[in-house]
Ligand SMILES: Nc1ncnc2c1ncn2[C@@H]1O[C@H](COP(=O)(O)OP(=O)(O)O)[C@@H](O)[C@H]1O
């Protein structure tokens with residue numbers, strides 16, 4: 672038995688957590704067993720790594736940053752994602768390897784081939800069946816994410832950084848149209864949820880034992 676692996680990606684404040692919560696509620700209502708998780712921080716080790724890598728007062732060099740996210744991911748795949756999929760569950764993760772390809776590979780301008788290899792090593796062959804890329808202008812996303820505060824170490828980067836990350840995500844989606852669905856995240860919560868629903872539901876048909 673094998674479940675369904677869904678990742679949500681996008682820049683800051685695009686609405687990932689909000690849409691994931693809505694999707695998980697809906698799928699549970701239809702009888703699916705759903706696990707919601709996140710990167711960085713989907714495990715006890717990951718919680719420690721998240722604190723280190725996002726500390727607004729900390730200094731982390733780009734390669735070290737890439738390795739910290741990769742360590743978080745490898746442990747997350749081995750201890751949370753793979754066991755849940757093996758048990759036939761729907762796994763929804765808030766960020767996965769595409770975040771490293773966009774933020775570290777392009778945002779931090781690390782070597783793209785090396786980043787790809789690092790991600791492959793971290794995920795151990797496990798890529799999502801579907802990746803929902805929530806896409807919105809970073810000016811809108813950062814306003815949503817920051818509220819009145821300056822945000823964490825990565826949120827606090829300048830607008831050019833976040834524009835480059837957005838372009839990188841769209842580029843990744845263009846390279847892998849079978850896995851990615853780009854969802855316009857600029858509308859209301861309900862409008863975005865409806866777009867997510869259409870994107871996810873066709874993948875549920877292959878899952879046994881539950882209605883859509
Ligand atoms: N479509 C939307 N329109 C307006 N505000 C939104 C929308 N989606 C999310 N928000 C708000 O923006 C903020 C960030 O949303 P969140 O789901 O935490 O984003 P992310 O997980 O991508 O950082 C929250 O305050 C949320 O209520």
Ligand SMILES: Cc1cn([C@H]2C[C@H](O)[C@@H](COP(=O)(O)OP(=O)(O)O)O2)c(=O)[nH]c1=O
Pocket residue numbers: 682683684685710711725740765766767768770771772774775816825826
């Ligand atoms: C998973 C991952 C996250 N990040 C960054 C993106 C976010 O700024 C931060 C934490 O992610 P997240 O908690 O999803 O932040 P937000 O809700 O603001 O989107 O970590 C990377 O740079 N590389 C990665 O591989």
